[in-house]
Amino acid sequence: MSRTTLDLWVGVFVAMGIAALLFLALKVGSISGSDVQSPYTLSARFDNIGGLKVRAPVKSAGVLVGRVTEIRYDNEHFQAEVVFSVDGRYKFPTDTFANILTSGLLGEQYLGLDPGGEEKTLAPGEVIKKTQSAVVLEKLISQFMFNKAAEGDQAPAK
Amino acid sequence: MGDVLRKLGSLAVNGVWQLGFIARFFVLILRYSGQSFLRLHLTIRELYFSGVMSLLIILVSGLFVGLVLGLQGYEILQRYGSSEAMGTMVALSLLRELGPVVAGLLFASRAGSAVTAEIGLMKVTEQLKAMDMMAVNPIARVVAPRFWGGVVSMPLLAALFSTMGIFGGWLIGVVFIGVDDGAFWSQMRAAVDFRYDVLNGVFKSTVFGVAVALIAVFEGYDCVPTAEGVSRAITRTVVSSALAILALDFVMTSFMFRGL
Numbered sequence: 001m002s003r004t005t006l007d008l009w010v011g012v013f014v015a016m017g018i019a020a021l022l023f024l025a026l027k028v029g030s031i032s033g034s035d036v037q038s039p040y041t042l043s044a045r046f047d048n049i050g051g052l053k054v055r056a057p058v059k060s061a062g063v064l065v066g067r068v069t070e071i072r073y074d075n076e077h078f079q080a081e082v083v084f085s086v087d088g089r090y091k092f093p094t095d096t097f098a099n100i101l102t103s104g105l106l107g108e109q110y111l112g113l114d115p116g117g118e119e120k121t122l123a124p125g126e127v128i129k130k131t132q133s134a135v136v137l138e139k140l141i142s143q144f145m146f147n148k149a150a151e152g153d154q155a156p157a158k
Numbered sequence: 159m160g161d162v163l164r165k166l167g168s169l170a171v172n173g174v175w176q177l178g179f180i181a182r183f184f185v186l187i188l189r190y191s192g193q194s195f196l197r198l199h200l201t202i203r204e205l206y207f208s209g210v211m212s213l214l215i216i217l218v219s220g221l222f223v224g225l226v227l228g229l230q231g232y233e234i235l236q237r238y239g240s241s242e243a244m245g246t247m248v249a250l251s252l253l254r255e256l257g258p259v260v261a262g263l264l265f266a267s268r269a270g271s272a273v274t275a276e277i278g279l280m281k282v283t284e285q286l287k288a289m290d291m292m293a294v295n296p297i298a299r300v301v302a303p304r305f306w307g308g309v310v311s312m313p314l315l316a317a318l319f320s321t322m323g324i325f326g327g328w329l330i331g332v333v334f335i336g337v338d339d340g341a342f343w344s345q346m347r348a349a350v351d352f353r354y355d356v357l358n359g360v361f362k363s364t365v366f367g368v369a370v371a372l373i374a375v376f377e378g379y380d381c382v383p384t385a386e387g388v389s390r391a392i393t394r395t396v397v398s399s400a401l402a403i404l405a406l407d408f409v410m411t412s413f414m415f416r417g418l
Contacts, residue, residue: 003199006206013210017314020321021360027343028249028324029350055351 038088039066040124044098044111045079050134052100052109058084060113065090068111084111093118094126100134109134180376187305187375190298194306200299204307208269212315215268216261220319223256224248224326231327232335241337245346248327249320253350253359254415257320259407262366265312266399270374273304274395277378278388286379301379305371312367313360320359358414365410369402 049071058066066086074081086092095116102109113128122128194200231247277300280286286296324346331337350356374395381391 007199007202009210010202010205013205013213013311014314016213017311017317020314020317021356023321024253024317024356024359025352028253028346029352029356 039085040088041069041083041085042092042122042124042126042128043081043083044128044131045074045077045081046098046100046131046133047079048133048136049080049082050100050109050136052082052111052134056108056110058086058111058113060090060092060115065113082111091121094120094122095130096122096128097130097132098128099132102135179380180372183376183379184372186297187302187372190295191302191306193295193298194302200303201306201310204303205311208265208273208304208307209311209314212265212268212311213318215264216315216319217322219260219264220257220322221326223260223319224252224323224328225330227251227256227323228327228330228335232331232337241331241335242341242345244327244331244337245324245342246349248331249324249346249350250355252320252323252327253355255407255411257323258316258359258363258366259403261316261319261363262312262370262403263400265308265315265367266370266374266403267396269308269311270370270395270399271392273308273371273374274378274381274392275388277301277304277375278381278383278391281379281381282383282385282388284383301375305375308371308374309364309367312370313363316359316363316366354414358410362407362410365406366403369406370399373399373402 052068052071054068054071056068057064058068066084068082068084070083072081072083073079082098092113093116095118097114097116099112099114100109101112116130227248228244231244232241235241235243235247277286280300286300289296289299328342332339332342377391377395377398381387
């Protein structure tokens with residue numbers, strides 16, 4: 001085989017390979033960071049974060065506005081501190097409420113932001129004070145069971 | 159008892175010796191790579207033989223793996239009423255594991271064995287010695303181009319394998335079964351991350367390329383120069399490449415995906 005046809009085939013092969021890589025990068029995967037532009041960080045303390053993980057989405061009104069960047073244990077307050085980056089285009093009022101929610105019944109957990117009515121907005125690095133912990137299924141069930149049991153005790157007395 | 163211990167000892171010594179030899183060989187290849195890149199058409203020729211010639215088997219097997227993943231994935235996911243997650247399942251399993259590993263195994267048996275046979279036969283017919291006598295370095299002239307041909311083509315082949323597999327999954331899911339097209343792609347895009355999934359897969363396949371190419375050229379260069387020796391070297395190439403790929407895959411997976 002002459003050298004030029006060989007070069008041509010190798011060129012076709014390499015071009016195909018690079019096209020496949022581009023397809024995987026752009027069409028199949030989303031380049032991380034591109035969905036969060038010029039981010040700033042905020043943090044929030046929770047009594048219990050449940051199954052929240054680093055890189056979990058941060059959503060407000062169901063729209064992705066950022067990602068969780070760090071989760072650490074705060075030994076002073078005995079709480080979990082969740083640090084997350086928020087897209088620079090979005091500002092949230094200082095009385096924003098942070099919840100840990102679950103998408104679907106068995107889906108992944110995410111951080112939900114419910115904005116309040118305050119005029120001032122959260123500056124980068126600020127801590128959200130109003131939080132609600134993740135719903136732990138065991139606690140929910142035991143609460144339900146105890147309520148039922150309490151009802152059962154009352155019923156015969158009446 | 160003494161015999162058994164002696165045997166064990168000689169096995170260990172031989173193993174360590176072989177490992178040292180392969181490491182020295184690797185360093186030699188890297189040292190003479192620059193010299194072989196001066197004549198780039200040698201490497202391009204090897205790219206043709208190990209990359210372009212493996213294209214057909216890689217594309218066809220990628221398609222079939224994707225088709226099977228689509229069928230099996232649908233079968234399981236529809237029990238939980240989440241057949242839209244099919245795209246995610248197909249893409250993640252291909253990008254993280256199946257793409258690099260299966261493409262690596264195919265590459266080892268398709269191209270690695272050919273490289274070993276070629277170098278082994280050169281050794282049997284004393285072409286390597288002849289080159290040495292003509293002051294042509296056989297590592298720069300024969301070994302390094304074959305090594306780099308394998309290293310460059312492996313990640314490209316793995317990417318093509320994954321792409322064909324995703325296409326196969328899409329064919330089964332969207333075209334034949336009727337999963338919603340938009341949900342298929344959007345769920346896939348939401349779950350697949352460029353750095354964690356795509357780049358880790360590329361990294362894996364590059365490491366497999368280095369491992370397979372090194373084993374192939376080493377076994378060819380190291381073979382006993384007889385007909386039987388060459389055939390044994392080819393067998394060893396395929397067996398040890400497969401073991402190396404699977405073992406390296408386990409090690410890399412345990413470092414890359416630690417349940418984050």
